[in-house]
Amino acid sequence: MRAALRPVTGRTNVLAFVAGLMSRYPLEEARLTEANGEPAIWTVIGEQRQLVIFGIRDGRIHEIFGILNPDKLSGLDPASTA
Template structure:
């Protein structure tokens, strides 16, 4: 077993065998075609425009219609700001999470940009 593999398991604070099992399961899911749905770039851009408009205008009704019932919100503070430690799941929880973020970080000057080849919102 290479030192690099052990080191990666140490980063996750999990035994090497557990990390190897997680990897095996992830590969199985990806190969099995159970990956995430990827919308067309135009649809993704339109959804982000609607979200940004509703958030900037405080239109809670419009905002509540955007996420699917099984929505999942992922976020990353980049090590500089606090972030949710786990993905936020479910429409109600995602909406509460977004509302909390909006109360702390207003989006008046936010704009659409491209990040990693995908549309994104930048403050």
């Protein structure tokens, strides 16, 4: 699986992007957690582990960051990310 090459902005574009991902790659696991003080989800999609972090502003999701690089994830424990 690949990450978006450019930021995906706007509600319609984000929904279309996520729907496209979900139609191509099976969601095998999802677990709520926290990372860098923000809500996050550990996922396994298409056999690839990733951390999805939600940037919240004024009570709404403003940014979504997907971390897929195994080198960046290797030092994180999915059970205790905080």
